[in-house]
Amino acid sequence: MSGTLGPDGGISILAGTMAEMTADEVAAAAKAGAVALWAFGVIEQHGPHLPTGTDIYLPAAKLRRTRVLLAERAITALIVPAYYWGVNHVSGAFPASPRVRPEVMAELMSDVIGSLSDDGFRHLFCVTGHGDAEHNRTIHEGIRRGSAGRPIRASFLADVGMVKRLGFAADDALVTPFQPAPSGPARPYMDVHAGEWETSAMLATHPALVRDAVLPSLVPTNFELEDLMEWRRGLEHAKRKTPLGYLGDPAAASLEQGQRSLEAQCVAMADAIAARVAVV
Ligand SMILES: [Zn+2]
DSSP: OOSSOSTTSOSSTTTTSGGGSOHHHHHHHHHTTOEEEEEEOOOOOBTBTBOTTHHHHHHHHHHHHHHHHHHHTTOOEEEEEEEOOOOOSTTTTSTTOOOOOHHHHHHHHHHHHHHHHHTTOOEEEEEESOOOHHHHHHHHHHHHHHHTTSSOEEEEEEEHHHHHHHTOOTTOTTEEEEOOOOOSOOOSSOOOBSSHHHHHHHHHHOGGGSOGGGGGGOOOOOOOHHHHHHHHTOHHHHHHHOTTSOBSOGGGOOHHHHHHHHHHHHHHHHHHHHHHHHHO
């Protein structure tokens, strides 16, 4: 188990989660006021250089680090084992990108959130590892169903860009927005999927899973907003726009950039959790 984002930081997505605890330990922590953290990833193609579990490994690593930052803020957090059968709309025409119905995901979430509430958890923060809008709307819906009529206060801990893109209201009680500090220079082109930032983050957390030998050969997509909009139409549109599966500039990735951006996100997440726990 590791509390860092270093290269040894837990290849297993169960590392550091409640899957390593006994039932009594979990129950005692919930009773003592621990908050629960839950990541929602997906198995999805990530180009020729990143594993299909990238969107699970990254949020799992972020939650391990966020838990340490919360402990520094006198908040105990438990990590729920990551959910990894998310919704693929954009990448659904590629191999190794299973298409799970949003209804299935929302219902599973509802059952697990209800159980967490019954166990005594009063705060749950859900994070995403996957940018697909349909996946993230489903997280919101699963939170709504799972927490309705129950004492648990569950929310989608999402960066302000995601909150805006999905159209969540500023006062939506099911959303806890956070805003990470800028961690690098602005880039002229879109870097959205398996590009510079995501490859950097994997280099910082799971370097053994990055096919770095292929990186120099990956030409940047150099997409503008209208290209992104076409890609977001998904399925065959996305496959046509990005036949190699990535959108961005993976060859520009660096471990340092990955460490900077992940740390900025984890600090912002911990601050947002601390603020919400303090008022609710
Ligand atoms: Zn991804």
